[in-house]
Amino acid sequence: xxxxxxxxxxxxxxxxxxxxxxxxxxxxxxxxxxxxxxxxxxxxxxxxxxxxxxxxxxxxxxxxxxxxxxxxxxxxxxxxxxxxxxxxxxxxxxxxxxxxxxxxxxxxxxxxxxxxxxxxxxxxxxxxxxxxxxxxxxxxxxxxxxxxxxxxxxxxxxxxxxxxxxxxxxxxxxxxxxxxxxxxxxxxxxxxxxxxxxxxxxxxxxxxxxxxxxxxxxxxxxxxxxxxxxxxxxxxxxxxxxxxxxxxxxxxxxxxxxxxxxxxxxxxxxxxxxxxxxxxxxxxxxxxxxxxxxxxxxxxxxxxxxxxxxxxxxxxxxxxxxxxxxxxxxxxxxxxxxxxxxxxxxxxxxxx
Ligand SMILES: [Zn+2]
Numbered sequence: 001x002x003x004x005x006x007x008x009x010x011x012x013x014x015x016x017x018x019x020x021x022x023x024x025x026x027x028x029x030x031x032x033x034x035x036x037x038x039x040x041x042x043x044x045x046x047x048x049x050x051x052x053x054x055x056x057x058x059x060x061x062x063x064x065x066x067x068x069x070x071x072x073x074x075x076x077x078x079x080x081x082x083x084x085x086x087x088x089x090x091x092x093x094x095x096x097x098x099x100x101x102x103x104x105x106x107x108x109x110x111x112x113x114x115x116x117x118x119x120x121x122x123x124x125x126x127x128x129x130x131x132x133x134x135x136x137x138x139x140x141x142x143x144x145x146x147x148x149x150x151x152x153x154x155x156x157x158x159x160x161x162x163x164x165x166x167x168x169x170x171x172x173x174x175x176x177x178x179x180x181x182x183x184x185x186x187x188x189x190x191x192x193x194x195x196x197x198x199x200x201x202x203x204x205x206x207x208x209x210x211x212x213x214x215x216x217x218x219x220x221x222x223x224x225x226x227x228x229x230x231x232x233x234x235x236x237x238x239x240x241x242x243x244x245x246x247x248x249x250x251x252x253x254x255x256x257x258x259x260x261x262x263x264x265x266x267x268x269x270x271x272x273x274x275x276x277x278x279x280x281x282x283x284x285x286x287x288x289x290x291x292x293x294x295x296x297x298x299x300x301x302x303x304x305x306x307x308x309x310x311x312x313x314x315x316x317x318x319x320x321x322x323x324x325x326x327x328x329x330x331x332x333x334x335x336x337x338x339x340x341x342x343x344x345x346x347x348x349x350x351x352x
Pocket of ligand 1 (some may be wrong): 154239244245246298
């Protein structure tokens with residue numbers, strides 16, 4: 001890298017590829033297609049513009065919180081890409097992959113691992129689609145919004161934020177916000193090891209002395225396995241790329257069948273794909289080993305996240321270099337995830 005210590009600069013894609021990505025040019029292509037259709041020819045299937053939520057006044061009527069965000073941005077409108085079928089999603093994924101393949105692999109891997117800049121055109125598209133899903137879910141899914149009256153409760157998280165989470169758990173310290181910091185799901189293995197020290201607890205509790213004694217008796221590898229039940233390491237989170245969002249609430253109990261957010265989950269399953277989103281952590285995907293447990297609140301923008309998976313598959317060395325760079329401050333706390341990160345990355349659902 002020729003800019004040591006500095007932010008990783010984004011290298012523009014080839015001009016023709018860059019052009020394919022911008023929403024403006026998508027709109028232009030759509031206009032051209034409409035013209036072609038008007039001329040009586042058949043329109044080929046592909047991306048088409050779903051809607052433009054135009055004037056701020058209209059948006060304000062839709063959702064106050066979102067309107068503020070849009071009103072402060074340039075243009076104050078949301079252009080939504082519509083995906084009527086899986087074919088449309090896969091066509092867009094192929095387009096994104098072509099863009100990725102024109103990038104410097106180190107820079108692309110830096111973005112994917114949460115330590116580099118997002119390719120601007122992709123960022124714009126993801127931001128727009130997340131807003132489209134947010135507006136639609138707020139209107140259509142019913143049920144209460146989440147923490148602080150938000151629909152999107154978690155979105156982009158860079159590697160340093162994920163490292164803070166990982167280290168807090170690994171070191172068994174309480175968070176600074178005064179919360180108790182209970183985390184994870186205690187494995188059977190840890191229960192066998194510590195027995196009475198853990199009593200009937202479901203989660204690890206850093207403020208409990210018995211839990212602390214047990215935790216300190218675990219090997220670095222065992223600690224990682226415990227953390228990985230419900231969390232992941234810096235560089236490996238799907239929240240790094242900007243493709244993935246948590247909606248409404250991340251409390252599993254609220255999302256169970258018949259729970260207070262089950263109606264929202266039903267709506268998401270029926271409608272999120274129209275905006276390009278799928279649920280990557282499902283009951284089925286969680287059966288692989290190792291894998292993240294089911295998360296009904298976590299939704300992913302398929303055209304970019306699926307392209308990223310193919311990119312990682314084709315460029316594991318560039319990814320590994322970035323991860324080792326993130327973990328070099330203390331490699332001992334990453335021995336287990338270093339062996340298994342690809343399993344966690346690839347053991348996900350692709351189902352639309
Ligand atoms: Zn999530």
